[in-house]
Amino acid sequence: MANKKLVYFVSLSSNVPYVLKEAVKNAEQGNEITIFFDLDGARVLDKRYLKIMERTHHIDLAYLMKRAMDLGIVFFGCQMNVLIADGLELVDGAQLAGVATFLETAYQADAVLSY
Structure with a gap:
């Protein structure tokens, strides 16, 4: 079976642990694999949010993200999320992108999965 190109589109931060494991x-x-984080989902790309999740939910998202990136998974955060009131301290390895990047990636994918 040929390898597939999969795009995960994450708009809810509560879905991120499941998406990362999958x-x-x-x-x-x-x-x-490419993962796009938009809306509420983009909060997980903020270093401060990762610390809160670990402390309040006992979820080590930083470890899951590092594991994913070590496997070559690409993380994109919606560039519009830089408009968040207190800014965004982007996690290492993540990039900001716009709709054109998402569409180009999605058109080349075998499947786009939305969470």
Whole structure:
């Protein structure tokens, strides 16, 4: 079976732990994975949010993100989220992108999964 190009579109931060675990599993099978974080989902790309999640929910998102990036998973945050009132301290390895980047990536993908 040929490797697939999968795009995950995450708009809810509460879905991120599940998406990261699923994306890691798919990347370990040789699939090419890109994750776009938009709306509430983009909050997880903020270093301050990761610390809050670990403290309040006992979820080590920083570890999951590092594992994902080590497997070559690409993280994009919506560039409009830089308009968040207190700014965004982007996690290392994540990039900001706009709708054109999302559409280009999505058109080349075998599947786009929305969470």
